[in-house]
Each structure stands twice: as C-alpha cells, then as structure tokens.
Amino acid sequence: MPLQTITVGQFELTSIAVQPESLRPVQQFFPSADLNALETIRAELPEMFGASASELRFSQSLCVLRDSSDVTLVDAGLPATPEGWPLLNELTELGIALTAVTRVFITHRDADHIGGLVDASGAITFPKAQHFIGSLEYADFQRDAARREWFTKCVTPLEQAGLLTVIEAQPLKGIVGAPEFAPGLKAVFTPGHRSGATSLLVGNAALLTADVLHAAFQVTQPEVSIMFDADPVLAALTRAAVIAAAAAHGWVLHVPHLPPFGLGRVVRDAAGRSSWLLV
Numbered sequence: 001m002p003l004q005t006i007t008v009g010q011f012e013l014t015s016i017a018v019q020p021e022s023l024r025p026v027q028q029f030f031p032s033a034d035l036n037a038l039e040t041i042r043a044e045l046p047e048m049f050g051a052s053a054s055e056l057r058f059s060q061s062l063c064v065l066r067d068s069s070d071v072t073l074v075d076a077g078l079p080a081t082p083e084g085w086p087l088l089n090e091l092t093e094l095g096i097a098l099t100a101v102t103r104v105f106i107t108h109r110d111a112d113h114i115g116g117l118v119d120a121s122g123a124i125t126f127p128k129a130q131h132f133i134g135s136l137e138y139a140d141f142q143r144d145a146a147r148r149e150w151f152t153k154c155v156t157p158l159e160q161a162g163l164l165t166v167i168e169a170q171p172l173k174g175i176v177g178a179p180e181f182a183p184g185l186k187a188v189f190t191p192g193h194r195s196g197a198t199s200l201l202v203g204n205a206a207l208l209t210a211d212v213l214h215a216a217f218q219v220t221q222p223e224v225s226i227m228f229d230a231d232p233v234l235a236a237l238t239r240a241a242v243i244a245a246a247a248a249h250g251w252v253l254h255v256p257h258l259p260p261f262g263l264g265r266v267v268r269d270a271a272g273r274s275s276w277l278l279v
C-alpha cells in the first residue's frame with residue numbers, strides 16, 4: 001500500500017500517494033533554477049531527481065489525520081477517472097469509509113486538490129464531513145473566471161448541503177498563540193501559489209503545506225519559484241518564512257508533490273544553509 005504513517009501529537013497522520021512518480025523538466029518548471037547549484041543538491045538528495053539535475057521526480061500525496069473522534073482529510077486530490085480513483089482505493093484499504101470522514105480541509109483551489117470533493121456523478125464524496133476553506137481562498141476562488149466551472153462543480157454542492165465552513169486563516173507569525181478552528185488544528189495563511197492558499201498546522205508539530213513548495217531543492221533555494229505560482233515573489237517570501245518556521249519549531253512538513261510521501265523536516269547547518277530531510 002503506497003502510504004506512510006507517523007504520529008503527530010494526538011493524531012495518527014497517514015500520507016497517501018495518489019499520483020505515481022514521474023519526471024518533470026526542471027528548467028521548464030523552474031525557469032530561474034541554476035542547474036549547477038542543483039547538481040550539488042542532487043548529490044545530497046538523489047531520490048528527488050532523475051539521472052541529472054535537469055529532471056525532477058514529481059508526485060502527489062495527501063494526508064489523513066485520525067484521532068479518537070475524527071477523520072480529517074487534507075484536500076481530496078484529483079477527480080475520479082474511468083481508470084479509477086487511487087484515493088478511494090487507499091481509503092478503503094485503510095478501513096476508512098467515505099462516510100467516516102468528518103472533516104475535509106481545503107488548501108487551495110487547484111483541480112489536483114479539490115477535484116475529488118465530488119464524484120463522477122457530481123455527488124458529494126464525503127457527505128458526512130464538514131469542509132473547511134480559508135476566507136480569502138474561498139472569495140478569490142469564487143471570482144476566479146478561469147476556475148468558475150470547478151467552483152460550481154466542487155464547492156457549490158457543499159454550500160447547498162450546508163457542509164462548507166469558511167474560516168479565517170491565521171498569519172504564520174505568531175501562529176503558536178493563534179486560535180484553533182478544531183481541536184489541535186490551525187489554519188495558516190500561506191499565500192503566493194494561490195492568493196489565499198491555506199496550510200494546516202497540526203498540534204504545533206506538523207505543517208501540511210498548500211503547495212508552498214514543489215521541490216526539495218526549494219528548501220535550500222526558497223527564492224526559486226515554480227512557473228505555476230500565481231505570485232512568484234509572494235510565493236518565495238512565504239516559502240522562506242515557512243522554511244524558517246519549520247526549522248525553528250522542529251515541525252514535520254508535508255509537501256504534496258514531493259516523492260515518496262512528501263514528509264520531511266528542514267535541517268540547518270552551522271552556516272545557516274537549510275536542506276530537506278525525509279522522515
């Protein structure tokens with residue numbers, strides 16, 4: 001079964017691989033990347049690259065949090081296709097019925113994160129779950145003309161069923177003292193990839209990120225943005241702040257598009273250089 005489970009405070013956190021690994025061209029995805037510098041990082045993290053630093057391993061995983069009372073899913077992955085739906089297979093193997101999911105946390109509006117909120121017939125996938133989305137991401141998704149169809153398809157049914165709760169994401173600075181929206185869970189404002197992208201802090205021990213990073217080398221080079229970041233400058237600032245906070249607090253990070261399951265920590269050497277360490 002393609003998954004990894006760790007304990008985070010009161011929660012059992014399981015990261016489920018929902019897309020197989022594939023190779024992506026670094027220069028196309030990260031136009032400002034310096035391949036010579038990346039060769040150094042590839043020597044330290046060969047499992048993140050292909051045969052050279054110009055090829056990056058890319059995948060997708062998403063997290064399920066379980067404690068004594070709730071099953072919380074962080075994003076819903078890609079929509080089901082005629083070939084199947086990996087998330088459903090994995091939840092079934094974990095013994096989690098779709099009706100057993102009590103919360104879904106939506107990080108941002110992209111199809112690979114919200115597509116699975118409804119099934120192929122348009123029915124709500126997790127009919128017993130309260131779905132949470134940050135207020136700015138909700139508002140900007142609603143007025144995003146390019147994604148109107150996705151909003152209508154995936155978000156409107158949740159609103160009509162009374163299953164959507166819009167929450168206030170908290171700034172990263174001062175997050176330790178910020179309020180929880182559910183026991184042990186805080187919504188953290190991490191804009192840049194999308195204007196209202198919201199990450200999930202679990203028990204002040206793990207930050208499940210909203211595509212703040214797309215490659216392990218960005219831990220060392222947070223200034224390099226992927227071409228898909230809506231605001232590359234803001235994305236780079238958020239990325240640097242998240243990396244600094246993760247190092248300072250010792251957080252585990254979940255980075256959805258990193259193989260194998262996106263789980264790691266930021267380590268800093270004596271010179272202040274940060275790098276990715278798989279957990």
Ligand SMILES: [Zn+2]
Nearest residue numbers: 110112113211
């Ligand atoms: Zn994504």
